[in-house]
Amino acid sequence: MQDLPRTEYLQSTKTYDCDLAIVGGGVVGATLAAALADSGLSVTIVEANTLEAAAARERGYALSPLSGQIFEGIGVWERIFPYIGKYHHIYLSDADSPRLVKFEPTDLGTEFLGYVGEHRILLRALQDFINTECEAVQWLCPARLTQVTYQTDGAVIELDVAGHPQRLRSRLVVGADGPRSGVRESADISTWGWKYWQSCLTFMITHESPRNDIAFERFWPDGPMGVLPLAGNRYHIVWTAPHAEAKALQTLDEAQFLSELEYYTGGFLGKLQLTSDRLVFPVQLLQSRNYVRHRVALVGDAAHRCHPVAGQGLNLGIRDAAALAQILSEAHLRGEDIGDLKILKRYERWRKVENLAILGFTDFLDRMFSNNWWPIVQFRRLGLWFLRNVPLCKVLALKFMTGFWGRRPALSQIKATPPAVKA
Numbered sequence: 001m002q003d004l005p006r007t008e009y010l011q012s013t014k015t016y017d018c019d020l021a022i023v024g025g026g027v028v029g030a031t032l033a034a035a036l037a038d039s040g041l042s043v044t045i046v047e048a049n050t051l052e053a054a055a056a057r058e059r060g061y062a063l064s065p066l067s068g069q070i071f072e073g074i075g076v077w078e079r080i081f082p083y084i085g086k087y088h089h090i091y092l093s094d095a096d097s098p099r100l101v102k103f104e105p106t107d108l109g110t111e112f113l114g115y116v117g118e119h120r121i122l123l124r125a126l127q128d129f130i131n132t133e134c135e136a137v138q139w140l141c142p143a144r145l146t147q148v149t150y151q152t153d154g155a156v157i158e159l160d161v162a163g164h165p166q167r168l169r170s171r172l173v174v175g176a177d178g179p180r181s182g183v184r185e186s187a188d189i190s191t192w193g194w195k196y197w198q199s200c201l202t203f204m205i206t207h208e209s210p211r212n213d214i215a216f217e218r219f220w221p222d223g224p225m226g227v228l229p230l231a232g233n234r235y236h237i238v239w240t241a242p243h244a245e246a247k248a249l250q251t252l253d254e255a256q257f258l259s260e261l262e263y264y265t266g267g268f269l270g271k272l273q274l275t276s277d278r279l280v281f282p283v284q285l286l287q288s289r290n291y292v293r294h295r296v297a298l299v300g301d302a303a304h305r306c307h308p309v310a311g312q313g314l315n316l317g318i319r320d321a322a323a324l325a326q327i328l329s330e331a332h333l334r335g336e337d338i339g340d341l342k343i344l345k346r347y348e349r350w351r352k353v354e355n356l357a358i359l360g361f362t363d364f365l366d367r368m369f370s371n372n373w374w375p376i377v378q379f380r381r382l383g384l385w386f387l388r389n390v391p392l393c394k395v396l397a398l399k400f401m402t403g404f405w406g407r408r409p410a411l412s413q414i415k416a417t418p419p420a421v422k423a
């Protein structure tokens with residue numbers, strides 16, 4: 001990947017003005033900025049870390065084909081696709097039951113059922129794209145938002161840049177600053193939700209088996225386990241368990257840990273080797289009561305957070321970014337004020353209900369499967385029977401999980417121009 005030549009660090013005396021300030025340069029914030037490349041809007045991304053530190057997170061994400069299509073529409077996909085895992089099959093199983101529900105590409109009509117991208121690959125590609133292809137986008141980093149004052153015609157963003165206070169004025173502020181969003185707080189937007197009794201243990205492994213194109217979701221009574229193929233005979237594992245158990249697994253002696261893992265993955269992957277730290281994250285569901293207010297909009301985890309089962313969170317954030325970029329570009333083209341509440345409400349109407357449906361679905365999945373009460377066990381077995389035996393149920397479930405049932409952003413329908421063939 002190329003170096004990042006256009007990173008701008010704030011000078012202590014400089015004041016920036018822009019149409020749009022995106023607070024948070026994670027994958028969602030950077031996707032929004034990249035999606036606005038041709039909009040004619042000037043964009044500043046405020047990120048608390050350096051670009052390198054922001055991209056350094058050790059996590060892999062299951063990406064749906066729709067997220068891939070959005071990246072393709074933006075023009076960044078060719079910088080991502082060669083470096084990520086791709087899977088043709090998804091196998092669901094109730095603990096170690098041999099009755100698998102098998103999803104295949106023909107169920108969706110796409111070449112792959114999904115991808116698995118590491119955070120650093122995705123974010124470096126987006127940073128690189130912004131720095132080389134997006135003239136109207138600039139970075140302010142490391143710069144931390146401290147406060148926002150909303151006015152009739154704009155917003156004043158107070159920043160802390162290496163201990164120096166700075167000010168940035170923009171027509172619209174977008175909170176892409178994650179679950180503890182300062183933008184959300186500054187706009188006095190409340191949230192609802194709950195913490196789960198579970199945490200997720202995440203890590204990466206290499207495996208012996210030559211097969212690397214199957215994503216597994218194995219539902220154990222303590223919590224689901226996502227086994228996601230990365231490029232190069234590696235898997236990213238998201239193992240959900242009650243808090244204390246997840247902590248114990250984190251510190252378990254490595255040989256013992258791998259033998260537990262071999263049992264829990266059903267031995268499909270042959271001999272395993274741990275290639276990363278084991279990290280633990282508590283799991284939470286969160287939905288903002290509003291996604292927008294006058295001069296402010298929330299995207300990604302700043303707006304919502306869901307259980308990692310079925311790998312939905314980032315995919316929702318990418319769809320938020322594509323939807324908001326579309327609404328803002330169209331409004332700007334018509335000469336409308338992009339910070340006007342009536343424009344921003346179009347984005348909220350589009351995204352809030354769809355996200356809520358997925359939040360509900362992931363919560364339902366986790367409660368149904370992390371449960372050994374006899375009537376619930378019978379109910380979920382019936383559900384799995386339908387998925388195995390009624391093709392329509394399988395297709396609908398897959399479309400729902402991949403975002404193809406909802407309104408698709410225009411960006412997802414733009415095909416990348418194939419590279420010119422030299423004579």
Ligand SMILES: Cc1cc2nc3c(=O)[nH]c(=O)nc-3n(C[C@H](O)[C@H](O)[C@H](O)COP(=O)(O)OP(=O)(O)OC[C@H]3O[C@@H](n4cnc5c(N)ncnc54)[C@H](O)[C@@H]3O)c2cc1C
Pocket residue numbers: 023024025026027028029046047048049054060061062063143144145146176177178179182200201202238281299300301302308310311312313314315316317
């Ligand atoms: C264990 C686990 C596994 C997961 N697996 C998947 C998966 O397989 N697939 C999937 O789709 N999703 C998955 N998710 C969800 C996914 O991680 C999140 O939805 C996604 O990272 C949210 O991205 P974001 O850009 O909105 O927020 P973040 O990644 O949190 O980025 C926020 C950015 O804002 C910056 N920031 C914060 N505060 C400030 C401030 N005051 N000033 C300036 N900058 C600031 C931060 O430095 C950061 O760069 C998983 C989550 C967990 C916990």
